[in-house]
Amino acid sequence: MVIPKGMKTDILDTLADSMSKISPYPERQHYENVAKALVEKHPSLKEPGSGKGWYGWFHSLKFKLGNYRQKLSAAGCPEVRVNKRIGEDAKGSRVKKSKKGEVHYCPDPPEGLSAEDMEGKRKMIEVEMLKKDLDHQQIEELMSATFSKRRKEIVGDQPLIGDVMTRWPAMFCERQVRAEFKRIVSTDLLESFLNGLDDLVPRLLEVYEAVTKSGKKPALKAILDCVKKDVSRRAENSKIGHQVLCLQ
Template sequence: MVKQAARQTQRILSSSSLDRSFKWPDVFDVPKFSVDVEYRLRQGNLLCLRDGTCLKVTKELKHDILEKLAETIYAFKAYPEKEDFEAVAKALVQTHPCLKESGSSSGWNGWKNSLKFKMGNYRTKMRQIGRVDVTVNGGKRGRYTANADPSHKGIKKPRKGEFNFLPEFPEGGDDHNLEEVRQVLVNEMMKTKPNGSLVKKEMDLTFALLRKEVVQNKPAISHMLHRWPALFTESQVCITPECLKKTYVSL
C-alpha cells in the first residue's frame, strides 16, 4: 500500500502544491491590457500630454481595465488591503495620465473605490470555479442565506506577510490521493532514521492538504502532531521550508 501510494505520488502529483510564489510588490507594475485598450490609452495619453485633456472612460473600457487589474491583484492576494488598492489606483493614473480623475483631489480615488467593488465580484467568480482561498468564505449571509453569518464576519484570509494561505491542490491531487501521501509521511516518520529528502518532498506535495486542515478545522496541536509528525521536526519549523512557504521572509 505504501509503495503504491509512493508510485501514485510520482505519477499524479508531479508538482508542488505551492500556489502563490511572489509577495506583493514594493512598486505595482500596471499590466498590459488588450490590444484595443492599449491603443485607446496610448491615444488618450498623447492627447493628455498635449493639452491636458483626460480620456472619457466608457463603461466598456472601464470594465476591461478593472477586470485585468483584478486578475493581476488576485495573482498576489485574494483579499487586498486598503493600501494595496491605493497603490494600484495610483500606479494606474501614473502610467496612464489620461485616466486621472479631474474631480478627485488625488486623481485616482474613484479608481480605488471601483477596484474594491471589482475585487469582490472577481472573488465571486473565482468562488464559482472552486478556488479554495475564496470558497472557504462561502456560505455567508446573502439573498438566499439570511440566517448565515454576515459577509464581513470571520473572513479567513492571510495575515500580513503570509502567502500560500490556502493554496490549490497540486495538479491531479485530491483529498484521497493526498491523504495516501500523508500516510506515507507518517510511516516514514516512524522509522529510526527517516529519509530527509523524502520527507521534504512529501511535505511539499501535501502542503495544500495541511493548510486546508489548519484553516478549515483549526485542529489542536495534539491532533496535528498525530497526523503531521514531520511538521514538528527541526527541518520543518522556524526559518526552514515550512515557514517560508507561508511567509515572504524568514522569522
Template sequence: MLLRIIINKDDIRKIQTDSEPETLDSFYSFLKCKLGLGGDFVVQFQDPDFGNEFCNLSSLSELPKEKATLKVILKQIPESPQTDSTLDTASLSSPSSSSMEDTPSCRRPWPDPFVIPKFSYDVELKLKRGNEAYQENGTLLITNKDTKSEILEKLAEEIYKYSAYPSREQYDIVAQSLVKKHPCLREPGSVKGWYCWKFSLKFKMGNYRNKLRVSGCSELTVNRRNSGPKQKLKKAKKSEVNFLPDVPEGKTQNVLEEERAAIVAEMKKKKVDWKKVTDMMASTFPLRRKEIVEEQPLVAEVKAKWPALFTDTQIEAEFARLTSTDLWDTFVSGLDQYMERFLQMFRAKSHCIQALSSLLSLLDDDNSVQKKRAVILRGLPHFLREDPSKLLKIAETTESEEQMAKGVSIGVLLIQEEEDVIDFSVVLEEQIILNGITDFPHAVAMLVGLLFALNIDYPKELRYTFEVIQKVLMNIGGEQCSARVHGLRNRLLCKTL
C-alpha cells in the same frame, strides 16, 4: 557523541548527539537544525593524519566515536545545479518553496512599487493618446464602460497575484500607481485624483473573488457566504504568500491522504528516511493547509496526523512554503541588524523599567552575540509594555511536564536545574510541543514558525512583541504596522535617541 562546533571565532558551540547519525546527509540535517544554519555549508574535522589540521568531512567513519571538534564554513549557493557526484564535501540547502508549482494560488510578496500591468492593445493605445493630450493641455480621458471595466479587471488579476484580500493601504497604492502611470485617468474634482478608482477597484476585486470562488479556488471557497453562521474571514493575517493552495495537477485529495498516512508510518520507524518525509511533506502541503485553516483543529490533533511537522527542519520548510522566506536566516539577520540600537534604547529606558536593567546586567559577564540576542528578545515585551511572563516561563527539572506547561497557551519554556539551563521548549495549548532547543532565540524562532504553520493568532498579551518580530525584524508584511510598532521602527532607524 559530544561535538565542539566552530562557526567563527566569536561563535563556538557545544552540542550533544543522543545517537550517532547513520548517513552524512542526516548528520548535516542534524547540524542545520541544532545550529540554526541556513544556506549551503561545509563541515571540516580535525584529521589526526595531518596533525589535527582541518579537512573536509566526507564520511562519518572519519569522526571519533566519543567527541570531536568540527568547523562549519558557510558558503554561497553555487550558480550551477548541484549534483550527487561531489566526493569530498557535502552541503545542505536551506528550505525553499521552489518545489511548489507556480500556481495562481501561490502568492508573491507585495511589490514595492506596484507595477501597473499592460492592458489590451486598443486600451493601451487610448491611454497613450490620452496621456499625450494631458501633457499637452491637461485634458482628461473620458473612459467608456468597456474600457474602465477592462482596466479594473486587469488590475484585479494583478492584485490577486499578491493578495486575495488586499488592505485599504494596498488599494490606495494601486489607485495612486494607476493615475501616476496614466495621468489622463485622473478624476476631475478629486483632491487626490484617484478616490473613485479605489472604490471601483474594491468592488471589482470582490466580483473577481466571487468568480474564482465559483470556479472552486480553495482560498476563496473556504469563505463561502452560504457556509453557515457568519464567521471570521479565513484569510492570510500574517502576510503569508501561500495561505491556502489548491491541490496540484495530477494529484487528488485521496492521493494526498495516502501520502499523509505514509508520513505517519515513516515517522514510526527507528531509522526515518528524512528525504522521503521532506518530499511527501512538500507534496501534501495543500491537504495540510486545508485541514488547518478550515477545521481549525487542536494542536494535539495536528501533531497526531502530521508528526513530521513538529520537527525543526519541517517547521522551517513549512514557513518557507507559507512566506517564501527562510525562517532562521531572516529572523537572526533582522535581530543582528538592530542589535546595538535595541540595546541603546533599552539602556535609555532601564532607569524606569527595572527588568530591563536586570537583563542588561547579564551582558556584564557574557557579552557574546548569542547573549545579546537573548537579552533583546526577553526585553522586548518589557519595552513594549506587555506581559513578559506570557513569552517565557522558567521551570525546574523536578517538575513534571504537565506542571511545567500549565497555564502556558503560547510561549517558551526554560527548564533549569538550580541555576544551570538544561533545555528550552516550545509550548502550545499547555503542551510541550518541541524540546531540545539550544537557546532562547532559536526557541522564539521555532515558536514563530509554528504559529505560522498552525495558523494560530498571536496572543493578545504579546501582539506588539510578535508584530515587531514579524514586521520589523523579519520584514514580513512590514508595510502595514500598528502605531506602536511603527513608532518603534522609526526609533530604530533614527541615529539619536
C-alpha cells in the same frame, strides 16, 4: 477624456485579476497604489474635476475585487472559499484572511495530484516518522507535495493541535517547522529570528549589565566580561589593520 463603460469594466477586470493573483484580500494602501499607478501610466484616465485624479478608480477597484472574490469562491478557489459563511457559521465571525507576509496562505493543489494521491502521501509520512532513522529528504518531498492539503485542513477545519500532531507528525520536527514557515511566507525562520535577535542585543546587554551591577548573577557577569574583552580585542585588531593599510 470620457471613458466608455465597457472600457472601464475591462480595465477593472484586468486589474482585479492581477491583484487577486498576489492576494485576494489587498489592504487599502494596495488599492491606492494600483489606482495611482494606473493614472500615472495613462494620464488620459485621470478623473476630471478630481484633485487626485485616481480616487474614483480606488473605490471602483474595491467593489470590483469584492465581486471578483465571489466569482473565485464560486469557482472553488481555496483561499477565498474558506471564508464563505455557510449555515450556522454565518452567524459568527469567520475571518480567515491571509496575514501580512503570508505568500501561500491556502494554495491550490499541485497540478496532477488528486486528493487521494495526497492522502496516500500523508500516510507515507506517518509510516516514515515511525522509523528510527528518518529519511529527511523523502519527508521534505512528501511534506511539500501535501502542503495544499495540510493548509486546507488547518485553515478550513481548525483542528485541535493533538489532531494535527496525529495526522501530520513530521510538522513538529524542528527541520519541518522551519520548512513549513518558509513554504507559507517564503522566509527562513531561523535567519529571521537571528536577525531580530541581533537588533535586540544592545538593549539586552544593557539589561544584563544592570543586573550584574546589583551583585546578582555572578555567572552572567563572567560572560559579560568575556564579551567585553572580545569586543575590545576586535576593535584593537581593526585599528591595527587600518594603520597597516595607511602605511601601505
